[in-house]
Amino acid sequence: MKIGYVRVSSQDQNIDRQLQKMIDLGIEERFIFVDRQSGKDFDRPQYQTMKRIIREGDLVYVDALDRLGRDYNGIIQEWKHITRELNADIVVLENESLFDSRKFKSMGDIGELMEDQFLSLLAYVAEQERKKIRQRQAEGIALAKAKGKQLGRPKINLESLSKEQRQVLENNFPKWKNKEITGVEFMKMLGLKKNTFYKIMKEYSNI
Structure with missing residues (x-):
C-alpha cells in the first residue's frame, strides 16, 4: 500500500x-x-x-x-x-x-x-x-527589540486611534453615555473589539 x-x-x-x-x-x-x-x-x-x-x-x-x-x-x-x-x-x-x-x-x-x-x-x-x-x-x-519595535500584536489605546476614529469617538461618546446608541453599535462604528472598546472608553472618560 x-x-x-x-x-x-x-x-x-x-x-x-x-x-x-x-x-x-x-x-x-x-x-x-x-x-x-x-x-x-x-x-x-x-x-x-x-x-x-x-x-x-x-x-x-x-x-x-x-x-x-x-x-x-x-x-x-x-x-x-x-x-x-x-x-x-x-x-x-x-x-x-x-x-x-x-x-x-x-x-x-x-x-x-x-x-x-x-x-x-x-x-x-x-x-x-x-x-x-x-x-x-x-x-x-x-x-527588532534593539530598534524599539514592538513584537506581537500592537497595543491599541486612545493615542493609537486614527483621526477618523477620534472624530467618531468625540461625536458619539455623549450618545453612548446617554444610551442613545448601544455599546455594540458604537464598537462597530469605531471598528474595535469589546475589550479594547471598554478600555478606550475608560481612558476617554478620565480625560
Whole structure:
C-alpha cells in the first residue's frame, strides 16, 4: 500500500505542492497524512496515526527528508523503525535516487551500511538547517527589540486611534453615555473589539 506524509511548520503554510505530488503518485487521499507542526520532534498526531497503520511491504513517500523531521537522532531512529522493524519502505522524492530504502535492501549488508551513511549525512544537514532557522529568528527578535519595535500584536489605546476614529469617538461618546446608541453599535462604528472598546472608553472618560 502507498502512504504519503506531508508536513509544514505552521498553520498558515501551503501544503498544496506536497499534496499534489502524493496525489500524482496515485496515493488515496485517506492514506495521505498531514501535520502542520514543527519538525523538532516526532510527537505529531498525524505522523503517529500513520505509523500505527503501516504494515510490512507498505511504501511511505515524503517530499523531502526535512518534511519527515529536523531532529538528527530522531530521523535516523524513525527511518530504521519503519524500514527495519515494520519492514516497510520509505522514498524521499527530493532525493529519490539516493533515498529509496528498497534500493539499499536489495544490496544486502553493504546496502545497509551505505544507507546508514547517507541517512546520517542528510539528517545532520536537516538538523543544522533547523538550528539556523532558530538562530535567524532569535537574531531578528533581538534586532527588532534593539530598534524599539514592538513584537506581537500592537497595543491599541486612545493615542493609537486614527483621526477618523477620534472624530467618531468625540461625536458619539455623549450618545453612548446617554444610551442613545448601544455599546455594540458604537464598537462597530469605531471598528474595535469589546475589550479594547471598554478600555478606550475608560481612558476617554478620565480625560
